[in-house]
């Protein structure tokens with residue numbers, strides 16, 4: 001008996017002894033996702049100063065900023081998580097706030113509620129027994145984004161078993177939802193197309209189905225000709241006015257027709273432009289070879305068959321002054337800015353711009369280019385300052401069809417006042433120049449939404465404008481960005497689009513540096529949500545990932561014609577937001593045929609059940625609801641439609 005007691009006592013003692021304190025800061029924090037630029041700090045606040053909550057200083061902890069998430073896997077034998085939390089005293093804005101949330105195995109274990117700067121730290125002491133998946137989250141309070149610096153002070157686990165392990169996000173299977181296109185032709189893409197009379201015209205009829213295929217176009221204006229085998233229309237834009245054409249496509253499996261309206265007038269981009277931009281894949285590594293490859297892949301993978309058409313070069317095609325600021329070792333990007341006549345000189349990675357656009361055009365695609373109104377671009381390369389007209393003319397001569405015009409370094413040369421006129425000035429100038437060119441050039445403003453650009457972007461000749469900073473640094477907030485962007489929906493219309501930045505799925509680089517492309521950090525559900533939200537917002541649809549590493553999953557997200565149809569709807573409505581709870585909302589887009597495209601959106605960390613009431617959609621009666629990702633009717637519904645929506649998910653339906 002004594003012996004048994006002794007053994008039991010020993011077991012209890014060793015179990016107690018085995019309980020170990022593991023500081024959170026001792027774990028791999030590469031998986032800590034946070035919002036924006038800069039980086040969360042260990043043992044320091046986000047601003048690099050000591051961790052400090054309402055005057056109380058802490059030696060150990062993590063200084064991050066909302067929105068930030070850290071997922072951990074436990075073995076079920078962790079006992080406790082302890083910490084003190086609060087908004088850091090160094091948060092630059094007095095109104096800074098944050099809400100700490102801890103979720104274990106899909107259940108909310110603890111929340112701090114809304115906390116303000118200056119409020120005393122709150123103690124966290126939670127029981128983790130049996131828990132295997134843990135999320136430490138710092139959220140914004142409401143929509144506020146006041147540089148919400150937030151501290152996990154002295155965060156630590158008491159564990160009896162293995163140390164907790166940080167992970168990227170809960171594992172999810174990559175499920176392909178988009179059905180394979182049928183073998184018979186299906187004509188996709190926009191139903192309306194804007195061009196300017198007499199200008200060079202190029203349009204590849206986006207059509208899925210097996211090749212060879214024969215194309216025809218009834219009612220095609222005489223200034224245009226169609227290549228019956230490739231489906232590429234070239235020539236010069238017809239006389240001013242609307243021209244209704246019927247496209248036909250036929251192969252051994254069947255045939256398809258589609259009405260298409262060419263509107264020759266003053267407005268381009270009657271539907272959101274679609275294509276690819278090199279930035280988030282190749283940064284300052286971009287070359288002529290990569291651009292050609294992107295065009296090849298766009299056709300080969302079928303992206304062009306569902307409507308992607310622009311192949312756009314971003315920054316770093318020009319020369320840098322002495323050393324390329326981001327990659328000082330590449331001498332091929334260093335050289336004179338301009339020749340004796342003032343013409344800009346592409347760097348050695350771009351031996352012949354005209355040959356490059358010819359290559360892209362030969363595939364029926366369009367080419368885009370980038371510059372900045374200041375003396376230098378954002379990457380530190382030659383900008384357009386004082387050569388605006390000359391550069392724009394050269395871009396058109398080279399054959400470019402799209403110009404992205406940044407802002408970087410312009411403030412250095414602009415008048416010191418921060419007036420709206422000063423902000424508009426470079427865009428007014430370039431907008432005027434582009435309108436006078438003998439070529440259709442879509443004008444994309446990239447000044448991050450300054451001066452409420454959505455209010456004046458169209459009147460100065462812009463077709464789309466970035467509404468915020470670079471999304472690459474904030475991929476964890478696609479929902480927040482979508483909600484913010486949707487606030488400007490009143491200005492979205494044919495020829496005028498709010499641009500929340502590029503679709504970054506598949507293989508992308510790290511926007512904060514010059515990282516080589518690697519799998520994007522978003523879960524499969526989040527990648528579908530990305531595309532659903534961008535389609536509902538009628539955002540320009542530019543993929544910006546590595547075209548040479550496109551996999552079937554990424555292509556299924558990018559290339560669902562029914563989802564793209566929502567984006568390309570001729571009405572040009574950008575979805576209205578109907579808020580339901582803190583975590584859930586609807587996005588409702590009116591479609592030209594009277595139907596509604598609806599996103600049931602869950603930005604929260606837990607699955608939710610969401611109901612779209614007809615009254616919120618502005619409709620009545622019995623309606624057919626179609627699941628657009630699966631391209632399947634779900635049945636007839638009366639008054640409302642309810643669906644389970646996963647964490648960070650969007651259920652995208654069309655109600656007709």
Ligand code: GLA
Pocket residue numbers: 279314315377378379406446469470
């Ligand atoms: C800015 C833009 C990006 C990209 C880079 C290029 O950051 O917002 O989209 O064009 O410049 O340097």
